[in-house]
Amino acid sequence: MNKPVFGELFLDRTDGRNAIHLFAAQPTPLEDKNLGRAFALIEFDQAEPFTEQIVQTIDETFSEALYRSSDFETEAAFERALHKVNNAVHDLINAHGEAWTYQCNALLGVIHDTSVYVSTSGKVDGYLVQGETISDIIQRSQTTEVQPLKLFSSIVAGKCPERGGLLFTTGNLLDYLSLEKLRRIVKDHTASEAVDYLNGVLSEQDTLANIAAFIIKFENVKAVAPSADHPELDRSDFTESGDSMSKLIEQEKATGDLLTPSIWPALKKRVQNTEQRRAVSDNYVRSQNPYVNALQLTGRFLLNLGKQFMVIVGNIAKWLGQMIQKLFRNRDTISATVGGSVSGAAGWWKRLSLAQKIFVSFLAATVLVFVISVFTNDRSNDKADLNEQYAATLQEVDNLLGETESKQLMKDESGARTSLAKASELLAGIPKDSEAYEVSGSQLQGRINQLDGAVNKVTIVTEPTVVGDFSTSVGSATIGTMALIGKNVFGFAQGSAGIWRLNIEKQEVTNVLVDAATTSGYRSIENDTAATSLAVIGNTDFVQFNPVLEKTSDVTVQLKDNDLVVTDMDVFGDRLYVLAAQQNRIVRLQKSGSSYTDSTSWLNDGVDVSNAVSFDIDGSIYVLLADGVLNKYDSGEKSDFEMDAFSPSLAGATRLIKNDPTDPFIVLNPTTQRIVVLEGDGSLRAQYSSPAFAQATDVVYDADANTVYVVAGNKVYSITI
Template identity: 25%
Template sequence: MNKIEKLLIFDATNSRTTAHVFIARPSPAEERTLGKLGFVAEIASADRINQELLSRLQDFLKAAYYTSPEVNSAVAFEHTIQACNRYLSELISDFGSAWVDNFSMVIFTIRDQEIHFADAGRLLGFLIHDKKVTDLLGNRSGLQKINPLKIFLSISSGELKSDNAVIFSTANLMDYFSIERLRRTIMETPLGGAGKNLEDILRKDPNHAAFAAIILRAQAAEALLPTSLETIAPNDNINGAPQRSIDNMLAQNAQTQEFLTPSMWPFIQKSARKLFTRIKVLFRAWILRKPTRISAALEAENLKIEPSGRLRTGQVITPPRSRLVTKTIGKTLFNKIPNFIWQSSRQAWRATPKLLNSIKNLGGNLKRAPQQIPATFERQVNTVKSLPQKSRWLFLGVIGVAAVLAIVLIIAGVQRQRSAAQQVITEKISNIEKNLETARSVLLYGDEDRVKTLLTDAKKEIETLPNKSKSDKAKRESLLTDVESVLAKTRHEIKPEIKTLISLPAEIKPLGLALLGNNLYTLNSQNNLLVSVSLQTSEKKDLATLPGNPDILEITTFGSGNLTAITSNLEIIEQRPSTQKGTRYGLVLPNPNANLVGLVNYNTALYFIDVANNLILKATRAGPGYTATNWLKQNANLDSAADIAVDGALYVLTKQGEIQKYNQGQRAQLALSTVEPPLTSAVKFAADTNLQNFYVLDTAGKRIVVFTKAGKFVNQYVGDALANVSALVVNERTKKIYLLNSSDIQSIDIQK
């Protein structure tokens, strides 16, 4: 009897990912025939469609598996996985493909001790056995991007033996548990209690992270003898669903650990055991002429003694068969071993000159030894010096042979290490080239975000390649050149012609830029003088002087023809350009230590950000002044905010280049496409009801980056002259971007 436990911690409101766990409840007859079906799934986003998508997938899998005409659980599972791949293609048609790269799932079925599973994405899977933990998914999970046409690529099969356990879970489980702690939590807890223990620990997480896991445990009373893959896998293997066994995974893991062991001692032990076993069999069969019993150690070496099949442990070999043993061992003794000795001798001969030179100098070193080495070794050195000359030379010869053997072993170890290192490098280069080919193919279909992710991963891999020899440097340069050539096609860089409308006099220190009708307005920060520039004639006019001290922080348009400014003394100034006199109003804030950033008008209200208190403030006229209240209905992180814009929804630009979207005081979903180079510094942006796109000013990157309001990257205007821009306004109707660049007011033509 198997015990299945599940864990699901998911808050649909606050979790940043969507997690789901499913364990089928079949009828008794269905469970006896096909066992239990289940899955663990995660989508690394909080889109509302995720739960609908996983719910549909759950219903489909249960129906497809338990209505299968097959009575063999392995064959039924294979047919279900194939049908699931086709159904996932239909879901992509219904829901789009944005969720595919964030999708991870493990589907499994277990009947008695027989288990089959298929995985996709970045989940975790561990087999816990004999106080050891083996990673079932680590060699494959997350290394390859998901193919939307065939999400599940393979099926693994095996047997869950007595007192063993398998856990499938989301990857973030390892942020809270080490491998050893996870093993103890599962194996040292009574049946049915492991999931509860995990949940009690993970519920304490303050970040509202989503966790999902399923634990499968086999009870000792139901233990069965281990079986091979052939007894588990169906006879009619389905094309496109390669089979793997858990036993093979364990054996491969053990071989890998042995190969990575830095010591030569395991290799020497293994070789010595092989040689001793073969000599023992040869002695019994060839010298004593007695029937030879094949030991388990010899059988494990897969000696091809009988062409018709393998010999079992303890089987008696008749004299004719013993001659086959003799022939096999003779080939080892008189061919392989002499060849090894010959190769070792050649290497020793090459080291002979240095060895003879050392021996030649050894006599003089021995004479000086008592004065140079510690007193502890003085007696041994004197003993060697007192030996007869022939004995001394014999002793030195033994030392020399031992040194040669040590050198040979060291050389063999170094060569083996270099071979392993070269194999790792070759695999890295192969993965980089595969990413490049995939990126070129994906680029043809317009999925530039996927291309950028692939190429970013490729660049990180290139950085880990060796960079010592000329060939290493040439290979790195070649790969980087290939990556840059593909990446350049995704940058959409435009080098615009920047036209100067007017250069303001040196005594004017312009602050801000606003567009009303056919005129641009800026403010002289030295004396609050309002200056207008005609877009038709580029003529400058000095208008009214705003009342109060020259302490203005921001200016913006207000209503149909007014300008509004906010001061460092927390006052609001309203000014109509056609009049000489403006009005200054007081501003009441909820916090006296406010640090205000940005200013924008929407529907007779003013909006700005208090970065000191992480608030978005809405200010409205109330009697003789303005009163500001907190517009947010939830907590927000705004300490790095750089600018604000409103078009019905409210947007906050951070200095790191992120745009946060809010609707009615609540954070809304908005993710910007990846830009190359990444957008990591931003100062201003334009987004209002008259614009279809975001225009983000990145002075450090000397560019203006354009996104749609859904977050899709459009293009970027680049040029050294953009490094000193302090403000921008956009008129998409006339296809112009206006810039305040030091004392110059400039324009750029919008291009598609």
């Protein structure tokens, strides 16, 4: 089993001011099994007479508190140990003042199996090396100021892949080596080799700086007792040297600052397996193992036999060629011999001797078998090539899923969704009846399905809560749109002017208005006051619905253009906005009494909403397009707005709700059987999926109850978001 191996770089200079210190605990086997191995890296910008007392106190307090903890969980024990260290630091401040805390750069950590926990104060660098990447896991440039009374106040935790490596170092190491150089050193060497290499490189540098570092890699090691050649290293003495070049450090680290301080980067990123090809020598090298010798001799014998066989095949081919020339030596071509006709071919066949007929038959059969074998072999090769391509694609899918898991741990939600979408697309392109898919395709699809719920924030609602069923009253009518007024949901029919009331608290449905005179049906409903709703019937006829009087009344809306086809509408303040996608227009009207007049085109020239399906207003106008794009518009122009990428997209969505700047976006997408909830900035909050939503025609949102009501198949479902 691979275990973490520590390489300790301690570059000692006799002149200078800064002091460095390394500490690696030597736990008992039981302590190591239960809690792991503790380590510490401490640097002082300037040594003081009491510096060694400080580091000795920190070392002893940390180690004793960790291994004497009553907690058997490493992280809990580590937290308690840090608390003890902070208390000890408080006592040191009482004795020596707090000035030294601002000159102290320290890291305390513990590694248990592949789990790593570290806490830092001041300027200490930490990197995860994995494959071709090196990632900053400390984020020194983003750490908070030193708090003397709580020196170690935060923990970075995560899992290090066994194929990766960790580098914890004083900041001045980057004065002499780039991040890329450090990545190659850690990647290509064992922990001890990497330390030796760094010692060799740094010894050639004209530096007055003390440099200390831990290089941790997972290696297959056997437990051995300490010897004179390999003494236990408990604590390094202090020396002094010059200040580090902080400006150069910041320049080097600028390209690596990718993550927040509390998250590992790329913890579970998969490393793609590459086939190792080795050249095989033709020379025979005698081995001391008799079995190896026998195998080598057998191989050489078979190789020589194969060469002889090829010589024989060549001679047979040469003989066949001579026979063909002899057979047809008096004829210019085969076509001339057969006379270009069936009768000529028959005559030619009759003139052949029995031996010649046998030979020709054998030759024809041989050619036929050869052609069939070539064709079959080509098909087999094509199939093998395809399977190799599919296998490579499946490996890429596996790598992308590893990236998805890593980015998910790093809280990079957008990156995780992008990687997962790519993996899903690649896997969908591989035939399920292929050999490669049978090996790992189903397993990868299972991982995709499992990750999809977490990465795309999908909640499967198997049986959504039913708060009412219009079917008990509407007969053959279908509820197409709804309006929420108070604690009542009013359902408006498609294809008729029928209106029904659903009391949410009592879950009772009652008839409100049934008017067979109008057969166009309600197209869009919006609350125009706190107690009434404005509805459009057909394309251009508007009515106001009063639930108290339980009646509708005509409303004059002067659209000017009689050819407008209303896609959606919204009332904002004392203005009515009408979306007419077919005419690529948004029209604004001013309320005057009980009418809406002064129709003006709100969109500026060149703005395209011709494929819009719905819109809503919270001060800005948000337009949902048929392809799932959500755009924001202000003053007739498109504004900067970016929606999170997630899967599936909003393509096929039919309804958008955004009533207030503080409200989320609510999007109904029957195509994907989902209710999608977005934050006001366009980030994904949640997706609710249910087969019941496949027939959904409208949604309304109760902001006070934070509940969405969905009508589907005349049933009304509620979802608390």
